[in-house]
Amino acid sequence: MTLHLYFIRKFVMLFFGLLALFFIFQTLIDLIETVRRFQGIDVSFWGLLRLTLLNVPQGLYQILPLVMILSAIALFLGLARSSELVVVRATGRSGLRTLVAPATMAFIIGAVLVAVFNPVVAATSKLSNDITQKLRDGTSDVLSISAEGLWLRQGSAEGQTVIRAASANPDATVLYDVTFLSYAPNGGPIKRVEAAEARLVPGAWELTQAIVWPLTSGVNPEGSVARHLTLRISSTLTHERILESFGAPSDISIWDLPAFIKQLDQAGFSTRRHAVWLQMELAQPLFLLAMVLVGAAFTMRHARGGGTGFAVLASVLLGFGLYYIRNFAQVLGENGQIPVMLAAWAPPTASILLALGLLLHMEDG
Numbered sequence: 001m002t003l004h005l006y007f008i009r010k011f012v013m014l015f016f017g018l019l020a021l022f023f024i025f026q027t028l029i030d031l032i033e034t035v036r037r038f039q040g041i042d043v044s045f046w047g048l049l050r051l052t053l054l055n056v057p058q059g060l061y062q063i064l065p066l067v068m069i070l071s072a073i074a075l076f077l078g079l080a081r082s083s084e085l086v087v088v089r090a091t092g093r094s095g096l097r098t099l100v101a102p103a104t105m106a107f108i109i110g111a112v113l114v115a116v117f118n119p120v121v122a123a124t125s126k127l128s129n130d131i132t133q134k135l136r137d138g139t140s141d142v143l144s145i146s147a148e149g150l151w152l153r154q155g156s157a158e159g160q161t162v163i164r165a166a167s168a169n170p171d172a173t174v175l176y177d178v179t180f181l182s183y184a185p186n187g188g189p190i191k192r193v194e195a196a197e198a199r200l201v202p203g204a205w206e207l208t209q210a211i212v213w214p215l216t217s218g219v220n221p222e223g224s225v226a227r228h229l230t231l232r233i234s235s236t237l238t239h240e241r242i243l244e245s246f247g248a249p250s251d252i253s254i255w256d257l258p259a260f261i262k263q264l265d266q267a268g269f270s271t272r273r274h275a276v277w278l279q280m281e282l283a284q285p286l287f288l289l290a291m292v293l294v295g296a297a298f299t300m301r302h303a304r305g306g307g308t309g310f311a312v313l314a315s316v317l318l319g320f321g322l323y324y325i326r327n328f329a330q331v332l333g334e335n336g337q338i339p340v341m342l343a344a345w346a347p348p349t350a351s352i353l354l355a356l357g358l359l360l361h362m363e364d365g
Contacts, residue, residue: 003088003101004100004101005101007075007098007101007102008101008102008105010075010078010079011071011072011075011101011102011105011106012105012109014071014074014075015067015068015071015109018067018070018071018074019060019067022060022063022067023056023060026056026059026060027052027053027056030052030055030056030059031048031049031052034048034051034052034055035048051128051131051132054124054125054127054128054131055124055125055128057117057120057121057124057125058121058124058125058128058250061113061117061118061121061250064110064113064284064288065287065288065291065319065323066319066320066323068106068109068110068288068291068292068295069291069292069294069295069315069316069319070295070316071292071295072102072106072291072292072293072294072295072296072299073295073298073299073312073315073316075102075295076295076296076299076300077299077308077312079300080299080300085098085300096359096360098300099292099293099296099300099359102292102296103289103292103293103296106285106288106289106291106292107285107286107288107289108285109285109288110284110285110286110287110288110289111285113284114254114281114282114284114285115254118253118254118281119253119254119255121250122250122251122252122253122254122256123253125248125250125251126251126252129251145260145263145264145269149164149165149166149167149177150164150165150166150167150168150172150175151163151164152164152165152172152175152237152242154235154236154237155236159182159183159184159185159190160182160183161180161181161182161183161233161235162180162181162183163175163178163179163180163181163198164178164179164181165177165178165179165198166178167266168269172200172239172242172269173199173200173239173242174197174198174199174200175197175198175199176196176197177196178194178195178196178197178198178207179192179193179194180192180193180194180195180198180205180207180233181193189215190214190215190216191212191213191214191215192212192213192215193207193210193211193212193213193231193233194210194211195207195208195209195210195211195231196208196209197209198233200235200237200238200239200242203234203235204232204233204234204235205232205233205235206230206231206232207228207230207231207232207233208229208230209228209229210227210228210229210230210231211225211226211227211228212225212226212227212228212231213225249273249274249277249278250277252274254278254281254282257274257277257278257281258278260274261274261275261278272333272334272336272340273334275340276330276333276334276340276343276344277330279340279341279343279344279345280326280330280343280344282344283344283345283347283348284348286345286348286349286352287322287326287347287348287351289348289352290322290348290351290352290354290355291319291322291351293351293352293355293356293359294315294318294319294322294351294354294355294358295315295319296355296359297315297355297358297359297362298311298312298314298315298318298358299311299312299315300359300362322347322351322354325347326347326348326351329342329343329344329346329347330343330344
């Protein structure tokens with residue numbers, strides 16, 4: 001037990017040390033990129049630094065597999081150079097048994113990061129996107145989904161319009177059981193429109209079976225109601241802007257994602273992209289465990305055997321290869337070419353089996 005705790009302490013120190021190092025590097029790189037992106041926009045240095053710090057957690061979260069495999073490589077190279085691995089093997093302890101402590105710790109770290117760090121990343125990413133959009137065009141997201149249905153907001157020089165729909169087609173260009181509430185530039189409501197269907201066309205919404213109530217002061221809404229078989233309402237929204245307003249699945253906390261997926265499904269949108277992301281997040285601890293096993297497969301040997309540089313390079317390249325295969329499976333899952341569960345869980349499972357096969361070959365082959 002004492003030996004396991006010793007390996008765990010060294011592994012945790014290496015992991016968080018490398019994470020802190022990557023945090024510093026990524027902050028500097030992101031700060032330079034943020035300054036370049038906002039050239040010509042009146043933003044203070046502290047505002048740019050704040051935006052950079054909001055972006056850094058997402059970047060760190062994406063490179064967790066790299067940090068994990070480098071931590072495993074550093075751990076086993078250090079143990080080999082100090083001949084501690086030789087001493088451990090001399091006591092009759094196998095290589096696989098030596099791996100139990102760091103592999104278990106990698107899984108625990110992965111589970112904690114998914115449960116705790118994922119909501120932090122989602123919150124900072126969402127805030128960063130909102131700030132960036134406001135700095136560029138002065139507006140925030142135009143779409144939200146709740147239990148009451150789908151909500152859109154559009155604005156122009158004539159005022160703001162709030163749109164609520166009970167459901168929509170998958171790309172939100174056709175709304176059903178829809179209500180338009182128009183506001184004057186000074187903020188007061190001026191018109192309410194209800195329609196069975198609203199279809200987005202270039203520059204306007206085309207409404208079917210529309211009923212219009214004027215809401216201006218001094219006018220009886222029911223007495224002045226107007227009915228239209230078809231009605232056009234000008235719009236500044238586009239198909240691309242509506243889809244962008246959904247944001248990436250990574251902008252939603254893993255704890256809120258199941259409820260959001262349910263709301264998407266009730267509103268008529270495709271939930272496959274978010275479902276794949278949810279399952280991949282749940283499988284993240286297994287993939288981080290696989291990275292430790294891959295790093296150990298090439299570096300858990302005596303340093304005097306030579307070829308250390310090749311072993312490190314091979315383990316890093318194999319880790320990158322497995323990471324890109326995992327991303328490729330994610331794309332296939334989002335496109336519906338393979339099942340969601342297969343896209344999320346097959347890559348980490350296959351990575352663990354591959355690493356175990358390499359370890360058994362190195363130990364007994």
